Amino acid sequence: DVYKRQFYDKWNKAYNHVIRNLKDIEPDLLVFYNYPKQIRPSIYSTNMIESFNNVVKRKAKPKAEFPSEQSLDTFIGIQAISYNDRYFNRIHKGFGQVQD
Structure with missing residues (x-):
């Protein structure tokens, strides 16, 4: 180069x-x-991460405190699984234009 x-x-x-x-x-x-040009914005964007963080904050707020660190880990894990299930069939921007 x-x-x-x-x-x-x-x-x-x-x-x-x-x-x-x-x-x-x-x-x-x-x-x-x-990676293909079509999916690069999805890779270096933080929109999906920020969206997930907002979901966790919104759902954790009513709980105020967690009795242990393990309960907090479990709560966040459940939220991540739920978030993934909700968007499982969604084709993220650009990925529909690219093949394996």
Whole structure:
């Protein structure tokens, strides 16, 4: 990659430590570019996570306190299973246009 080499050459002198760390994580940093263009927004978007967090907050609010950490884990697990069941047949944006 010519552009990558130019970038590293330009900034390596001033930010040697940062560039070294960047080179270490580079294969994982932009891995979503390996996926089809149609589904990339779904991968790097946090909308699904935020939606699930709002569901958990809304359903946990009336409970006020949980007697133990285990009961909280169980509650969140049940909410995750319920959320997955609710959206199981839904085709997320872009995934309907892509094949295995």
